[in-house]
Amino acid sequence: MEKKKLAILRNEVKEDHQLWIKACKEFSDRIDYDVIDLTKSDWMKRVRDGAYDGLLALPGGWTTSYKTLYDERVRILHGELGLPIFPTLGEIEVYENKKYLSYWLAANQVPHPKTWVFYQEEDAMNFLQTTTLPLVAKTSVGGGGSGVQILKSKSAIKHYIHDTFSGHGVAQVVGPKWRKKGFFMRVIRKMKNMREFREKLSLYTHQRSEVQKDFALFQEFIPHNFEWRVVRIGDSFFAHKKLVKGEMASGSLLKGYENPPLALLDFVKELTEKRGFLSQAVDIFEGADGSYLVNEMQCIFGQSDPYQMLVDGQPGRYRWLNDSWVFEPGDFNRLESFLLRLECFLEILSKKETPVLA
Ligand SMILES: Nc1ncnc2c1ncn2[C@@H]1O[C@H](COP(=O)(O)OP(=O)(O)O)[C@@H](O)[C@H]1O
Numbered sequence: 001m002e003k004k005k006l007a008i009l010r011n012e013v014k015e016d017h018q019l020w021i022k023a024c025k026e027f028s029d030r031i032d033y034d035v036i037d038l039t040k041s042d043w044m045k046r047v048r049d050g051a052y053d054g055l056l057a058l059p060g061g062w063t064t065s066y067k068t069l070y071d072e073r074v075r076i077l078h079g080e081l082g083l084p085i086f087p088t089l090g091e092i093e094v095y096e097n098k099k100y101l102s103y104w105l106a107a108n109q110v111p112h113p114k115t116w117v118f119y120q121e122e123d124a125m126n127f128l129q130t131t132t133l134p135l136v137a138k139t140s141v142g143g144g145g146s147g148v149q150i151l152k153s154k155s156a157i158k159h160y161i162h163d164t165f166s167g168h169g170v171a172q173v174v175g176p177k178w179r180k181k182g183f184f185m186r187v188i189r190k191m192k193n194m195r196e197f198r199e200k201l202s203l204y205t206h207q208r209s210e211v212q213k214d215f216a217l218f219q220e221f222i223p224h225n226f227e228w229r230v231v232r233i234g235d236s237f238f239a240h241k242k243l244v245k246g247e248m249a250s251g252s253l254l255k256g257y258e259n260p261p262l263a264l265l266d267f268v269k270e271l272t273e274k275r276g277f278l279s280q281a282v283d284i285f286e287g288a289d290g291s292y293l294v295n296e297m298q299c300i301f302g303q304s305d306p307y308q309m310l311v312d313g314q315p316g317r318y319r320w321l322n323d324s325w326v327f328e329p330g331d332f333n334r335l336e337s338f339l340l341r342l343e344c345f346l347e348i349l350s351k352k353e354t355p356v357l358a
């Protein structure tokens with residue numbers, strides 16, 4: 001079989017694409033690869049000159065300006081130059097863009113918490129008169145709960161709206177977690193690895209530069225003790241619970257690995273198939289009536305354990321085969337699932353009549 005030539009499109013954060021590199025190295029018998037910095041001015045020339053079979057994307061998720069850069073350039077490379085890309089363009093567009101995701105979910109009639117986006121202070125203030133409490137306010141980019149606030153009084157919402165539109169803006173809360181137990185030991189350990197420490201600090205500075213001033217995003221409050229995280233990569237499905245610590249499940253790293261209900265997998269299969277999404281972590285609330293509501297959809301996501309799902313205590317995956325869900329025990333999430341992503345992309349590329357992905 002002929003080797004495929006792939007380009008890893010790195011973003012503005014130095015080490016962010018390391019797992020793509022590791023995955024490509026594991027498949028060195030099937031892949032040659034280059035890393036192209038999509039944030040540099042020669043991005044298009046380099047991609048053109050390389051005559052690649054496909055592109056491996058690692059969209060950034062820290063600031064709107066770099067998020068826009070990545071979206072725009074990928075749209076040109078895929079949409080205009082016709083290069084296959086993984087994850088798909090549609091997945092990259094909804095990634096780390098909570099306002100766009102809310103439009104996407106509404107347009108595709110996917111159940112989700114009611115969401116309002118206001119670009120005018122007056123419009124937001126009018127909404128305040130009729131809204132019920134509490135209300136969840138979110139910045140459009142930012143993860144780990146950094147841009148999410150639960151507003152419990154009308155005066156808190158008023159301040160939030162005022163801060164947003166007064167020019168002051170709303171920033172994400174990021175930085176070393178010095179209130180957490182063991183902070184000083186962590187710093188000392190990190191100091192031993194100065195490079196990592198400096199990179200972390202410069203990432204915090206980068207994140208803090210993002211201030212949301214143009215619009216406010218509010219969401220109805222959904223009481224919950226956990227979020228389901230359902231992962232789909234290619235035709236493999238996984239699910240576990242992310243448990244709430246304090247007020248949020250995001251960033252808690254507390255997991256529940258009980259057997260997931262099959263109806264949950266049906267829900268995610270249907271929603272990802274609407275636009276051919278192939279690399280997704282879908283975070284889902286269970287409503288009081290047992291219905292599912294989509295909170296987040298991410299094509300790139302962290303993985304803190306070696307597996308994404310246990311069924312009866314065994315790691316493995318579900319696949320939809322001959323009209324039913326079939327559990328297959330095994331180790332499918334190596335390199336934080338990047339190997340599985342790469343396998344999925346190679347399979348797509350190997351099909352001769354590959355349609356250009358949506
Ligand atoms: N509509 C909501 N109602 C109640 N809690 C919410 C709501 N949206 C988010 N949260 C809580 O806040 C956490 C962080 O919000 P999320 O939208 O997932 O942002 P992040 O990108 O920071 O993970 C979630 O894990 C959840 O526990």
Ligand SMILES: [Mg+2]
Pocket residue numbers: 144145250283296
């Ligand atoms: Mg989240």
